[in-house]
Amino acid sequence: MYTVIGRANSRATRVLWLLEELGQGYEHVPAAPRSEGVVSFNPAGKVPVLIEDGTPITDSTAIIQYLADKHGGFTYAAGTLDRARQDSMTQFLLDEFDSALWMAARHSFVLPEELRQTAIKESLKWEFTRSQKTLVRRMGEGPFLMGQDLTVPDIILTHCGIWARIAKFPISEPRLATYLESMLQRPALRKVLEQMP
Template identity: 75%
Template sequence: MYQVIGTAQSRALRVLWMLEELGVDYAHVPANPQSEGVVAFNPAGKVPVLIADGTPITDSTAIIQFLADRHGALTHPAGTLERARQDSLTQFLLDEFDAALWLAARHSFVLPEELRMAGIKNSLRWEFERSQRILVQRMGEGPFIMGEVMTVPDIILTHCGIWAISARFPIVEARLSEYLARMRARPALQRAQTR
């Protein structure tokens, strides 16, 4: 059985959702970042942490790709062109979506107040909107980001979409809005969010 450490209001949601999609058993410890239960496994104090076979794994993307590979689901096989495209989309989402949202969060509530720069959020929103236009050109035909099969980038993109809406970063592309509405209705995500 896996153990997931981190609240569902953090990037731990990605891990909880992946486990729900896989239909495997897990225990959830809804610990906050920097808490004693987190720092014991991740000196940086960041969540999520997945305990697999007694070994802690950190970073939500590393965790969900590990789970996908281990269970042979929600991923394309390593060494295939489809996996290269999947990994490229994953990196794009981390660089263009996740990074902008995280930097905005840092300048909203993470950094000490004297280090925050409120004006940076306007440029981050501009970049976020530009990235959406690029993304929709890369999306495959079908219900998921790569086409007919749900993969790791779907979890990252949907989580970033949820985060963007709560951070008041507008979703300006109709195709992305429709995609996010469809993904947010998935029963596995709904179960993960109630944790």
């Protein structure tokens, strides 16, 4: 049994969704970032945190890759060329999509008000739109990013797509929009999204 700490409207979505896809049991503690229940496991105060056998694991990407590796699903095996391609896609998504959305969030509500630079959001939207063009050229022939199988990058990209809609970042590429609509129909993800406020 795993424990997942973090509200469902955070990057904890990624962890909860993968656990649902894997059919693994878990306890969900919907704690807010920087709350006492989070800081005691992650001094940075960030969510999600996965607890297994009393050991905390932080960072959503590290958590979902660990779970995929451990349970032998939604990932290619370490040390293979397919895994190298998968990891490359994961890093691309974190660099180009997740980072832009996180920076926008920081300047919207995370940073102290006197440090926020609201004008930065326009340049972040421009970068986000440009990155979509690169992504579409990298997408595989199958229904998922890497081809016929759903993998860790699909979970990251779909969560970024959900986040983008909330943040009003445009999804400008039709193929990406179609992909996201399809992913949002997955029963495991829908179950997690029902937990959002």
